[in-house]
Amino acid sequence: MxxxxxxxxxxxxxxxxxxxxxxxxxxxxxxxxxxxxxxxxxxxxxxxxxxxxxxxxxxxxxxxxxxxxxxxxxxxxxxxxxxxxxxxxxxxxxxxxxxxNITDGKVKGLVREVKGLEHLEKAMARGRGVIGLGAHLGNFPLLARRLDTLGFPSTSIMRQMRDEKLETIFTIMRERFRQRSIPKLPVSRAIKESIAWLRQGNLLMIYVDQRSGRGVKVDFMGVSTPTPTGAAVFALKTGAAVLPIVNVQDGDGFYNLLIGEELPVVKTGDQKKDIFLNTARFNKAIEKYIRLYPDQWFWFHNRWKGVKLNEN
Incomplete structure (x- = not known):
């Protein structure tokens, strides 16, 4: 039955x-x-x-x-x-x-170390915006709040939940974490708002570690799989700097905000090729952190949908 x-x-x-x-x-x-x-x-x-x-x-x-x-x-x-x-x-x-009611003091007490801040400061100083490559790793909502305490407010593109009541709860929660967001749908508006945010010289966090049916197939963790291209498209369109930013837990239960070096953006003049090459490069950059902290990544997501084990 x-x-x-x-x-x-x-x-x-x-x-x-x-x-x-x-x-x-x-x-x-x-x-x-x-x-x-x-x-x-x-x-x-x-x-x-x-x-x-x-x-x-x-x-x-x-x-x-x-x-x-x-x-x-x-x-x-x-x-x-x-x-x-x-x-x-x-x-x-x-x-x-x-x-x-999270305070800046509590945030600084939890995220004790900030490594690589000079990379973000240098990139932001250019005034052309920064794309932070993120992952569903460690405590990513806390990442946005810690960046805010450093004087770098950020926003990210988010898909709204189907459960409206739960979405309301999480919207309020994101506001308390100063995790500003741009609704993913409609896509045209999300693109327009994201580009405008970058052109104002701001920080846009893009989480590149989940599957995208509309993306391009590039290597991720050793397996070719559809990957979102937004970070590459925005970088090519705006000239924004691109660097990985993650917030991972150490052995003592506290967090370290890790900011990587700026990644060079490939520009060959062939748009399709540039999107592919940069998406692959950005994926590899974030993969490094997932492999360093595999227990803290969201393995429950169907990232490699349709890929058979013997294809690896």
Whole structure:
């Protein structure tokens, strides 16, 4: 007997449960310290590894595809378990900061080290805007707030959630993190607003690590896969500088904001070729950080959709 009449009914129920879970964490974190919130996150992450088979299967597939020849089955399984724990801790920690009215002091206390700030300062000084290459790695909402405390407000392009009530919650949350955003849809308006933001000499964060059906196929983690081209298109269009920016956790539970050196933008005069070459280069730059901190990346996303294991 089928539990759901159609896929949409199942998705509606999943969204409802997701909303209730967020509301529950919001209520719980009001009475917790950040250390206790992280502790609950670790417990829930361990449970999630066993109780959320859909995400576990996707993570297993992705990790097997990328690390199948490098790591043993035991090592891959442990890596996935740590990924669940990190994702859960990240969620609890982020909601804790939201419910406790995050301050600049708290942000600086959590993100203790900023490495490579001189690269961003040099690029911003040109006045042509900067494209920050980001990834769903570490604590990326906290990245925007830490940049803001350094005097570099940023914005990013975001797709709105289908659950309007949950989108409202996350919109308020992003505002408290000073995580400004440009709606991804309609695309034409998103492009126009992004270019205008860069031409004003501002910082635009673009998260290049997720799949894009409209993108170009380039190598990512050793596998050719469709990749978003926005960063390359905007860099070629505006002359903005491009450099990777990530916020990753160290062994003590605090974060390091890592700003890489500026990446040269290839300009051959062939637009199609330039978009391909720059997209590939930008992908490689962000891949380096994911490989350094694999437990902190979002392996649950279907990044290599349609790729078979024997194609690696």
């Amino acid at each position: 089928r539990l759901f009449k159609d896929k949409e009914s199942k998705k509606r129920l999943e969204r409802w449960f997701g909303r209730q879970w967020v509301n529950l964490i919001m209520l719980a974190t009001r009475f917790l310290t950040v250390e206790r919130a992280r502790a609950f996150g670790r417990i829930m992450g361990n449970l999630g590894f066993y109780l959320i088979p859909r995400h576990r299967r996707q993570a297993i597939r992705n990790v097997n595809l990328i690390y199948g020849k490098e790591k043993s089955k035991k090592e891959r399984r442990e890596m996935i378990r740590r990924t669940f724990i990190h994702a859960s801790c990240f969620g609890w920690e982020t909601i804790y900061l939201y419910t406790h």
